Amino acid sequence: MTRMRHAPLLTLLLTLGAGQADARVRLGEPLPPHPWTSAADREVVVVYSHDCGDLGELWQAVLDSGLPVRAVNAEDIPAPAPAGINPWRGAEATTFARNLKVGAYPTVLLVQGGRVLNAWEGTFRGEW
Incomplete structure (x- = not known):
């Protein structure tokens, strides 16, 4: 399998299977309080836990997007x-995930303007 390099945003979303999972996170909602400030218009937030298994291919797809990446463990x-x-x-990281109403780990958020x-x-x- 070939790894993507500097994947466009649409490719990232297709790779992740956007729309296939039953996300409970509400689109359009502002992010709950968090410790980072963002200078970027768009960024990716990965919310995960210790029991997600091997996230190597997920991390690679997210990093290949070329967008700033925030990780919430x-x-x-x-x-x-x-x-x-x-x-x-x-x-506070767990509270952030719960305030988002994350239904499953990992959760990948594309964030624009907060x-x-x-x-x-x-x-x-890792299928595309």
Whole structure:
């Protein structure tokens, strides 16, 4: 399987299977309070937990999007993120996920102007 490089935004969403999962995160909603400031108009937020399994292909697809990436490691058990990504952890990270009404980990959010533009929840299989 060939890895995508600098994938356009549409390719990222298709790769993730946007629309296939039953996301409970509400589109158009502002993000709950978080510790980062964003200079980018669009960014990707990955909300995950320790029991997501191997997220290597998911992380690669997200990183290949070329957008800034935020990682939220919820549920109080540390889980790794790719080199260069500093995950937000702890009780506030879990509260962030719950305030979003995340239904499954991992959840990938496309955020524009601080609001959820698109959301995908579920198991990533790396199929495109």
